[in-house]
Structure formats: C-alpha cells, structure tokens
Amino acid sequence: MLFGAPQYLVSGLTVGATYGLTALGFTMIYNTTGIINFAQGEFVMLGGMLSVVLLKAGLPLPLAILAAVLCSALAGCLMERAVIRPVGRAAPVNLVIITIGVSILVRGVVMLIWGKDTFALPAFSGAKPLRFLEASVQPQSLWVLAITLLVLGALKLFFSRTIHGKAMLACACERKAAALMGISVERMAMFSFGMSGFLGAVGGAILTPITLTSYDVGVMLGLKGFAACILGGLGNPFGAAAGGLILGVLESFGAGFISSAYKDAFAFIVLLLLLFVKPTGLFGGPKSDRV
Amino acid sequence: MLRILGLVAAAVLWAAQGFAADPIKIGAVVSVSGPASFLGEPEKNTLEMVKEEINAKGGLLGRPVELVLYDDESDVNKAVLAAEKLLKKDGVCAVVGATTSGSTLAIMNKFPAAKVPLVSMSAAEKIVTPVNPFVFKVAPSDRHAAGRILKHVKAQGYKNIAILSVSDGFGQAGREVLKELVPAQGFTLVADEVFGPKDTDMTAQLTKIADAKPDAIICWGTNPGPAVVARNRAQLGMKTPLYMSHGVASKKFIELAGESAEGLMLPAGHLIVASQLPDSQPQKALLMAYTAGYQERFKSPVSTFGGHGWDSLKLLAKAIETAKSDKPEDIRDALEKVAAFPGIGGVFTFTPTDHNGLDENAFEMVVIQGGDWKILQ
Numbered sequence: 001m002l003f004g005a006p007q008y009l010v011s012g013l014t015v016g017a018t019y020g021l022t023a024l025g026f027t028m029i030y031n032t033t034g035i036i037n038f039a040q041g042e043f044v045m046l047g048g049m050l051s052v053v054l055l056k057a058g059l060p061l062p063l064a065i066l067a068a069v070l071c072s073a074l075a076g077c078l079m080e081r082a083v084i085r086p087v088g089r090a091a092p093v094n095l096v097i098i099t100i101g102v103s104i105l106v107r108g109v110v111m112l113i114w115g116k117d118t119f120a121l122p123a124f125s126g127a128k129p130l131r132f133l134e135a136s137v138q139p140q141s142l143w144v145l146a147i148t149l150l151v152l153g154a155l156k157l158f159f160s161r162t163i164h165g166k167a168m169l170a171c172a173c174e175r176k177a178a179a180l181m182g183i184s185v186e187r188m189a190m191f192s193f194g195m196s197g198f199l200g201a202v203g204g205a206i207l208t209p210i211t212l213t214s215y216d217v218g219v220m221l222g223l224k225g226f227a228a229c230i231l232g233g234l235g236n237p238f239g240a241a242a243g244g245l246i247l248g249v250l251e252s253f254g255a256g257f258i259s260s261a262y263k264d265a266f267a268f269i270v271l272l273l274l275l276f277v278k279p280t281g282l283f284g285g286p287k288s289d290r291v
Numbered sequence: 292m293l294r295i296l297g298l299v300a301a302a303v304l305w306a307a308q309g310f311a312a313d314p315i316k317i318g319a320v321v322s323v324s325g326p327a328s329f330l331g332e333p334e335k336n337t338l339e340m341v342k343e344e345i346n347a348k349g350g351l352l353g354r355p356v357e358l359v360l361y362d363d364e365s366d367v368n369k370a371v372l373a374a375e376k377l378l379k380k381d382g383v384c385a386v387v388g389a390t391t392s393g394s395t396l397a398i399m400n401k402f403p404a405a406k407v408p409l410v411s412m413s414a415a416e417k418i419v420t421p422v423n424p425f426v427f428k429v430a431p432s433d434r435h436a437a438g439r440i441l442k443h444v445k446a447q448g449y450k451n452i453a454i455l456s457v458s459d460g461f462g463q464a465g466r467e468v469l470k471e472l473v474p475a476q477g478f479t480l481v482a483d484e485v486f487g488p489k490d491t492d493m494t495a496q497l498t499k500i501a502d503a504k505p506d507a508i509i510c511w512g513t514n515p516g517p518a519v520v521a522r523n524r525a526q527l528g529m530k531t532p533l534y535m536s537h538g539v540a541s542k543k544f545i546e547l548a549g550e551s552a553e554g555l556m557l558p559a560g561h562l563i564v565a566s567q568l569p570d571s572q573p574q575k576a577l578l579m580a581y582t583a584g585y586q587e588r589f590k591s592p593v594s595t596f597g598g599h600g601w602d603s604l605k606l607l608a609k610a611i612e613t614a615k616s617d618k619p620e621d622i623r624d625a626l627e628k629v630a631a632f633p634g635i636g637g638v639f640t641f642t643p644t645d646h647n648g649l650d651e652n653a654f655e656m657v658v659i660q661g662g663d664w665k666i667l668q
Contacts, residue, residue, distance in 0.1 A: 004498040007527070011494040018491070116329070118515035120547050127550070129526045136527050211491030212515045212547060220489045255495040261458065261485040263495075 006135035008256040009249060014141040016248020017148045018044075018211065021203030022225025023232065023240035024151065025196035031159075031235055032168045032192035035095045039079065039103035041222025043197045046072040047204025048213035049110055052119040061122065069201040075106075076197020080190040088186070103218065111215040121208040140209045147206050148241060151199065155237045168192055172235075224267075231271050233281030242283065247271075314357035315350070315617045317607060318377035320388030320398065321412075321600075325365025331390040333597030334412055335360060336589050337581075338387065341604045351611050359383055363394055370394035378405045384617045385610075387603040388412060399426045408623040410607060412599035415464070419646040425623055427646045429602040429636055431560075431653040436537045437468045439558040439654040440509060441476050443667070444534070449506035453482035453531075455496055455520060457512030462488075465511035465536055481505050486516055494523045501529060513538040518547035525551035532556065537654060540595070545662055556667065558654035560595045562635055567666050568655075573633040581635060598635030605634060 022044055029037040050068035055061060083098050124143050129136040159165040170178040171188045179185050204213065211217070224247060232243025247267045254266030274282065319338055322331030342358045350356055359381045361373035370389045377383050378401060385408045389395045392415035399418060402409045402425040411418050411428040418428045444452065454469050456462040466483070473480045482503040484496040497520070500508060508531055510520050517539045524533055533555050535544075540559035545552050561568060565578035581601060585593045609632060611617055614625035629648070632639045637653030656667040 004495075004502060007498045008495050011492050011498075015492045117543060118518070118547055120518075120549065127522075127525070129528065138526050207491075212518065214515065217489070252492075252495045256499050259485075260496045260499070263490075264487060 004134075004256055005253075006133040008252045010132070010135040010137050010141065012249030012252030013245055014138075014144060014210065014248070015252065016228075016245035017141075017144045018203065018207050018221060018244070019224045019228040019247050020241040020244025021148055021151070021207075022200065022221050023228035023244045024155065024237055025200040025203075026225060026229045027235060027237050027240045028155075028196040028199060029192050030229075031172050031237075033084075033095075033189050034092050034172055035084070035099065036226070037193070037196065038096065038099045038222060038226075039106060039218075040196060040200055040225060041218030041220075042103045042106040043072050043076060043200025043218075044204040044207075044221050044225075045110065045213065045215065045218035046075060046106070046197075047201025048121070048208035048217065049114060049119070049204075049215065050201070051205045051208060052121055052213065053114060055121065061124070065205040068205055069198055072201030072204075073194045073198035076193040076195070076200075077190050079197075080193035084189065084193070085186060103222070107215055107218065114215065116215060118212050118214040119208075120212050121205075123209040124206075138210060140206075144206050144210070147202065151202065152237065152241050159237070164188075164191070227268065227271055230281055231274065233283040236281075236283050239281060239283030243281070246282075312350075312354040314355045315352070315611065316357045316359055316381060316383045317604070318381060318383035318386040318388075319358060319360040320363050320370050320373045320377070320386065320390075320394065321360060322365040322370075322390035322394070323362040325363075327365040327391050330412075330596040331362070331365070333585075333591075333594045334390060334600035335362075337585065337597040337600035338604055340584065340588060341601055341608075345604075345608055351608055352615065352617065354617075356608070363389060365391065367391075367394050367397045371397050374398040374401055378402075378407060383407065384619050385410070385607050385622050387600070387607070392418065395428070399423060402426060405619075406623075407619040408607075408610075408626055410603040410626075412596070412603055422644060422646050424643075427606075427626055427641065427648070429599050429606065429634065429639070429648075431537075431636060431649045432647060433465050433468045433536075434472070435649060435651050435653055436558045437465065437472050437509075438651040439656060440534050440536075440556075441472055441478070442651060443556065443656050444478070444507055444509075445476065447507070447532075449532075450479060451481045451503075451505045451507075452478045453484070453500045453503055453505035453508045454480065455482075455484045455486065455493070455500065455508060455510045457488050457516045458485050459488045459512075461538055462512045462516075465538075469509060469511065486512075486520075488512075488516060490516060491519060492523065493520050494527060497523050497527055497529060501527070501531070505531060507532045507534060509534045509536075511536045511538070514541075514543055515547055518544055518552075521548040521551045521555060540657075542592075545659060552659045552662075554658065554660070556656060556658045559657045559664065560598065560636060560653065561655055562593060562595055562598055564655055564657055564664050564666050567664075573631075573638055574635070577633060578635060595636070602634035602636050602639070606632065606639065 025040045051065045054064035123140040125139045167183045168188050171185050175185050228244035228247050229240050232239025250267045251263050255263040321335045323335050342356050346355050363370035387410050392413040395411040395413045395418050409426045414430040416432045452473050456466040482500045486493050510517050517535050535557035537558050561574050568575045582593045610622045610625035614621040627641050630640045637649040639648035641648040657664040658667050
C-alpha cells in the first residue's frame with residue numbers, strides 16, 4: 001500500500017515548489033497594493049521563455065537566465081507604469097480585471113513572436129537522478145527547492161528588517177498615512193511589480209529544465225499559485241510557499257494512491273474544505289481581512 | 292475606331308472562352324488559420340502544389356482543375372457554411388476536407404443528400420464507421436496505430452500492458468481503443484493511468500505503473516506531455532519498454548525529451564523515415580519527391596498533415612480519370628474501386644465497406660536512436 005510514498009513526496013515537493021514560487025509573486029503585489037495580479041503566471045512564463053530564447057541566441061546559460069530575470073522584472077515595472085498607475089484611483093476589482101487583460105496580451109505577444117511550440121532548457125547540473133531513500137530525485141529538483149527556500153528567507157528579511165520592505169507593507173495597510181509619512185506610494189507599487197516579475201521569472205527559469213515551457217504555461221501556474229496563496233493565507237509569504245508545497249504533495253499523493261484522472265480535483269476539494277473551516281487560510285491571521 | 296476595337300475585344304474574349312475547356316471544380320474546406328492551422332496550412336500548401344502539378348501535365352480529362360478553397364478558421368460553424376457554399380453555389384464535383392474531425396463530422400451528412408463525394412483529412416473513426424456512401428477519409432485511424440504497436444508488443448512476447456494517456460480528446464480516443472484491443476488480443480491490462488495536457492510531472496503515475504509490474508507501457512498523447520513522461524521514466528530509472536503514439540512522431544518530441552527519448556518506440560507514418568525505406572517500397576519514390584518538392588517551394592519541413600492533402604486530391608484525380616467523368620456520382624463509384632494506390636499516408640484500397648482504405652501497414656514501427664528515427668525490423 002505504501003509503495004512509492006517517498007517518490008510521491010519528492011514529486012509533490014518539486015511540483016509544489018512551482019506553485020509556491022508563483023504564489024510568492026502574488027503575495028508581493030498584494031502586500032503593497034492590495035491587488036491580485038493575475039498576470040503573475042505570465043511572469044513565470046516570461047522567465048522560462050526568455051531564458052530559452054537568449055540561450056538559443058548564444059548566451060551561456062547563467063547569463064541567459066540572469067538577463068531573462070532582469071527583463072521580466074523590467075516588464076513588471078513597465079506594467080505598473082503603463083496600465084496600473086494611470087487608473088490608480090480605481091477600485092481594486094477594476095485593477096484585477098486590468099491584470100487579466102495584461103496576461104492575455106503578454107500571452108498573445110509571446111505566441112506571435114516565438115510560436116506555440118514547447119521548449120526545454122538544459123538542467124543546471126546534469127540530469128543523472130540521485131537515489132534518496134526509495135525515491136529518485138533530479139538534481140534540478142534540489143536546485144528548485146534550495147532557491148525557493150533562499151528566496152523565501154530573503155523576502156522574510158526584506159519585509160521585517162529593511163526600510164523599503166516596511167515601507168511597502170505600510171502602503172498596503174493605509175496608502176494615505178504612508179504617503180503622509182513621506183513614503184512614495186507610487187514608487188513602492190512599481191517596486192513591488194518589479195519584484196514580483198523578478199520572483200516569477202526566477203521560478204520560470206529554474207523550473208523550465210523540469211517542466212518545459214511554452215507561451216501558455218502561465219495559465220495553469222497562475223491558477224494553482226493563486227490557490228496556494230489562499231490555502232496558505234493571503235498576504236503571508238511563508239504561507240504562500242507552504243501552501244504551494246502542500247498543494248503539490250496533495251496532488252501527487254492523490255494521483256498515486258487514488259486515481260490520476262482526478263488529480264486536480266483532490267487539491268481543490270481540500271482547499272474548499274479548509275476554507276469552510278478556516279476562511280483565512282492555514283497561516284492567515286486576522287490581518288487578511290484588511291482590504 | 293473604338294467600336295471596332297470593342298468588337299475585336301469581344302470576339303477575342305468569346306474565342307478564348309471557347310478554347311479553354313470548362314475547368315473541373317474541386318472544393319476544399321481547410322483550417323488555414325486558427326488553432327488547427329498547424330494542420331491546415333501544410334494541407335492547403337500541398338493541395339495547391341498538387342493542383343498546379345496536375346494542371347502543368349495537362350489537367351484531368353483534358354480540362355484544367357480549379358480548386359475552390361475556403362478557410363474555416365478552425366471553426367465548426369464556418370466549416371458548415373463553407374460546405375453549403377461549395378455544394379449549392381460553387382457546384383463542385385467533389386470536396387476535400389475538413390481539417391479537423393469535429394468539422395468533418397458536422398459537414399459530412401450534407402454530402403449524401405447532395406450526392407457529392409467528400410474526402411476528409413481528419414482521423415476520427417466515426418467518419419467512416421458506419422460507412423456513409425459519399426464520405427471517405429485518408430488519415431489513418433487510432434485503431435491502426437494501436438494495432439501496429441500491439442503487433443510489435445506481441446512479437447516481443449510481452450503479456451502485461453500498462454497504458455498512460457493524456458486527458459484530452461486525442462488521448463482519450465486512444466485510451467478507448469487500447470482498452471478494447473488490449474484484452475481482445477489476449478494481453479492483460481494491469482494499469483490505466485491518466486495525466487493532464489498541461490501537467491509537468493508524471494512520476495506519480497509512473498511509480499504507480501511500476502508497482503503493477505507491466506512488461507510494456509503504452510503512452511498516448513501529443514507534446515509536451517509524452518516528453519515529460521519520457522524524462523520521468525529516465526529519472527526513475529525504469530527499464531520497462533515504453534511505446535509512444537503516432538501523436539509525437541515529430542523532431543520536436545526528440546528535442547523536448549532529449550536523451551531520455553533514446554530507445555523509445557512508436558508507430559509513425561512512412562514520410563519521416565522515407566530515406567530509410569527499401570527502394571522496392573511502393574511509396575518511397577513519391578515520398579522522396581513530395582519531401583523535396585514541398586521543402587523547395589515552401590521552405591519548411593514536410594508533415595504528415597500535408598500528406599493528407601496530397602492523398603485526398605490525388606485520389607480524387609485518380610477517380611476522375613478512371614471514371615472518365617466529373618459527375619459527382621461517377622467519381623464516388625470510382626473512388627470506391629481504387630485499389631493498391633500508393634499515397635503519402637499509406638497504400639489505399641477502398642471497398643464499399645472500407646472508406647478509409649488503410650490498415651496497420653500505414654505505420655512503420657520506429658525506434659529513437661542517436662536523436663533520430665530508425666525503422667525497427
């Protein structure tokens with residue numbers, strides 16, 4: 001009965017890390033602006049696609065990834081400047097609809113330029129699997145887990161220790177008060193879009209060797225990432241990452257022990273049950289009803 | 292003076308019309324744009340190429356061929372409108388199309404009423420079972436591909452089979468056929484797993500399959516899923532032979548799966564292994580000629596789908612020539628008598644009960660070796 005359990009756990013953690021990284025990007029923007037950015041999945045896609053394109057253009061892999069990540073961060077900033085700031089006074093729900101529009105636009109442009117094909121990236125340190133307990137692990141999975149943890153730690157420090165991080169949190173709590181304290185709310189908003197573009201693209205670039213990429217990978221990742229956010233408690237970076245990992249493991253165990261045909265259903269049934277019992281998510285405090 | 296010129300012009304026009312014989316009008320409904328354009332575009336290119344080739348050789352029955360082609364934009368409703376226009380307004384003697392199974396199923400019932408033959412380029416088995424007297428198709432069925440795999444499986448002496456399919460239309464159609472054929476041919480189906488078209492990790496399914504200890508795994512899907520399955524199989528260190536479907540018979544699959552594609556087996560049309568075929572193979576010469584002609588003219592690689600365009604128009608041309616008539620009903624009768632006709636997709640033999648005209652031999656078993664296809668003996 002328990003045959004394969006270590007393997008399911010490893011698979012679940014790898015897939016879960018992809019959800020978690022996407023969820024982190026959602027959290028960044030939500031924490032500063034109160035907006036759910038549905039173009040988050042597209043940042044992940046951009047990170048992967050641009051890495052592939054730059055690698056094909058002849059750049060070495062680390063440089064291609066670095067450039068792709070920076071381009072995506074820039075795209076995030078650009079998105080805030082071009083479409084979010086001009087309608088800054090609008091209700092959050094209007095802004096959310098705008099982000100959906102941006103996601104469709106980005107997807108369309110990437111499809112027109114690079115086509116509908118799927119692409120792969122080489123793994124960072126070989127593809128020879130490692131044996132661990134009874135499971136085999138791709139070295140790339142370890143990269144993904146390590147980088148996810150690293151990013152998580154850095155974010156934690158950023159929000160609790162640096163003046164910029166605290167300023168960003170202040171903007172989300174009360175824009176007017178933050179502005180009166182001398183914080184440039186607009187710059188913080190742009191900064192948060194840039195950072196979540198950066199986070200998404202890091203995720204996209206490190207995941208592509210495992211998951212492959214194409215112009216439309218952002219749709220499903222965005223959806224699962226958002227679910228991970230809700231599961232972990234909206235606005236909590238730690239909760240977002242944990243939510244992603246839990247979602248991934250649930251899916252993997254569901255597919256392994258019950259039926260792979262209903263894989264996507266298990267995660268969402270658990271999510272629904274949890275929300276009935278604890279509407280603020282696993283790690284969400286009372287803070288989450290502030291919007 | 293003007294008047295005289297006008298008279299002369301009129302006379303010349305009248306004479307020209309008299310000299311050029313009435314063209315033979317063949318209609319086509321093709322998804323040149325939209326999501327199915329990766330199928331429709333090579334089909335359209337090929338149809339036009341074949342038409343020009345026929346006309347350059349003097350046409351059919353001494354008359355030029357005119358192709359009335361409509362783009363259905365991968366939309367079933369537009370395909371229906373296009374079919375009605377072809378039958379009622381353009382008065383064509385036969386129709387090629389549609390590109391997708393859904394569109395073909397939507398338009399095919401108009402053809403018996405109009406008594407005009409339709410040659411479809413899509414794969415669904417329902418198009419020709421039960422036989423509709425006026426409807427033919429040139430794309431091989433999933434059943435042929437599955438049958439070809441199982442023939443190879445049987446030759447290796449394998450008993451227990453696991454299937455792993457994608458949860459979209461293509462995967463589930465293949466799964467149904469396999470679930471019927473596997474027990475019917477004396478194998479035991481030990482695992483039946485499914486994955487989503489956008490899934491990025493199938494180790495859970497493969498681990499479950501490994502637990503059932505099959506002798507061989509058959510994976511049915513189109514890119515990118517099967518590439519992930521291949522990678523995960525290598526990751527898990529599984530040695531169980533893995534068969535893929537004809538849905539991944541493109542270089543893209545080898546590119547995506549990388550080294551983990553080595554040793555995988557799949558049924559593929561003869562087109563991709565044309566140069567490895569023995570010279571005695573009846574299709575070889577025309578496969579090579581089609582590949583060279585298409586690549587030179589359109590600067591892009593040939594695909595099986597373009598081959599469906601070649602087969603449908605050439606089959607109609609053959610029927611018109613044997614019938615010595617362009618009356619739709621004569622063409623239909625002649626089509627049904629076509630036998631051992633070498634095409635791109637296979638060697639066609641239509642009968643009153645078989646309007647697909649192909650069998651398992653439309654596929655060649657190939658193995659991936661050194662990043663390329665190799666025919667399995």
